[in-house]
Structures are given as structure tokens and as C-alpha cells.
Amino acid sequence: MSGERPDREAGSKLAAGAGMASAGTTSTGTASAGSATPLAGRALTREREALCRAARSLFERALTHGSTGNLSVRTDDGYLMTPTGASLGDLDPARLSRLDAGGRWVDGDAPTKESFLHLAMYDERPGARAVAHLHSHHATAVSVLADVDPQDVLPPLTAYYVMRVGTLPLVPYHAPGDLALADAVRERAGRHHALLLANHGPVVAGTSLAGACDAIEELEATARLHLSLHGRACRCLTPEQVAAIRAKFPAG
Ligand SMILES: [Zn+2]
Numbered sequence: 001m002s003g004e005r006p007d008r009e010a011g012s013k014l015a016a017g018a019g020m021a022s023a024g025t026t027s028t029g030t031a032s033a034g035s036a037t038p039l040a041g042r043a044l045t046r047e048r049e050a051l052c053r054a055a056r057s058l059f060e061r062a063l064t065h066g067s068t069g070n071l072s073v074r075t076d077d078g079y080l081m082t083p084t085g086a087s088l089g090d091l092d093p094a095r096l097s098r099l100d101a102g103g104r105w106v107d108g109d110a111p112t113k114e115s116f117l118h119l120a121m122y123d124e125r126p127g128a129r130a131v132a133h134l135h136s137h138h139a140t141a142v143s144v145l146a147d148v149d150p151q152d153v154l155p156p157l158t159a160y161y162v163m164r165v166g167t168l169p170l171v172p173y174h175a176p177g178d179l180a181l182a183d184a185v186r187e188r189a190g191r192h193h194a195l196l197l198a199n200h201g202p203v204v205a206g207t208s209l210a211g212a213c214d215a216i217e218e219l220e221a222t223a224r225l226h227l228s229l230h231g232r233a234c235r236c237l238t239p240e241q242v243a244a245i246r247a248k249f250p251a252g
Helices: 007-013 023-032 038-060 115-124 137-143 159-164 180-189 209-229 239-248
Strands: 070-074 078-081 097-100 105-107 130-133 194-197 201-206
Touching (some): 038 209, 070 115, 070 209, 115 180, 115 201, 137 194, 159 209, 159 239, 180 194
Antiparallel strands (some): 078 097, 097 105, 130 201
């Protein structure tokens, strides 16, 4: 068992996005791939549909709100990313932003203004295939607490948290649009697949879309647990218990 679920399990977990895969979507996805073979075009269309299903599932379960949050996947020749200003609950697979391997916008709607966060994670984690960023309620609440360890914000409350998230460094606050945030993310992303942006929210890379979503949901659930326990004496996992889990189930 790895720390991430296989796609087929996630597919059954995520809300069904039936109806999203219109014939028009298929042709657009194929055409936008330029010289891609029909087989590659179909694979790209499936990636677009999976991204929209995952986004919709997160939104419908209130894991992010309004037009906040963004998802991306690494493709064979670049990236697919959620567009700027779009609600994760109402994405059109044909209008996802497509970026080339250098992070330049190729087609689709303009990418999220936080695309630099995703690209910083991908650059530092060659094995990453997906990145999720949310403004989820409890993780964001933890990101504004004054009395946290910036090297590892949440305690090891459960084995699943240790397996799917591991350690969670706090990235110092940056104003919206401040590209210095990308450098702050890069500094930490090579060693950690999950980061908490101060006064903002979590960003998590995974070796699959399902893995990234699973990890960011585990992070949110643990933040909620942590806040529910706040002020009470806790029996966290011991360093020895954490080490044993990490040896058997490396996170990220
Ligand atoms: Zn954000």
C-alpha cells in the first residue's frame, strides 16, 4: 500500500462528472494538442475530464469556495491548469488552460494567477504529476495561528496524516501577486510535497491527481481535528511511531 490511492479508486470516490465529456470537448481537446495522435488526444481529453471532476468534487464538499483554489496536472508536453477567476465547481474541460513545458500559456482560458505556485512545485519535484491548492477553511485557520512551529505546523495526530502529508512547513506570508512567494515555495518544495502558505492556504503536489487531492483533503481533515483539540492535552504519535510509518509509507 502506498500513501496514494490508485486512480480507479479515486474515480469512484470523486463526484461523477457525467455529461462533462461532450463530443465538442473531445474534438477540442484533440485539436488543441496540435500534432498529437488520436490516442494521445483521447488521453488528454481524459485528463481534462478527470481534472474537472476532481475540482467539482472539492468544491461541492466545500473544500474551497467562490473562485478560490486551483488544480493542475503535468502532461506529456506541459501542463493543464484551472483558469483564472473560475469556480472549481463549474469548469469546462475544453476551456482548461494549457501551458507548455516552460509554463507559457498555449491555449484555453488564461491560467490561474497562482500558476507560479504550481510551476514552482513541479520544477522542484520532477516526480510530481499534479498540484492542488485550496483556501480550505480549517487549514487556512491553522495558517493564521501565532503559536505554530514554522518547520512543521501540524502535530502527528494520526497515522494517515503522517502517511499522506508527513511534515508541513509554513511558507511566510506574501501579498497576492508577489512572485517572491514562488521563491519561498521553491526553497521548501524539494524536501516537502505539502506546504502551508501563511494567511492563505495549503498547496500539495502528488504523483497523481488522486494522490494530490487525497493529501490535501487529509491535511484539511487534520487541521480540523487539530482545531477541535486546541487547548487540550494531546497524546500525539511518538517520534518512534512516526519514524516507523515514514519508513513503511513514505509520503509524497
Ligand atoms: Zn490561493
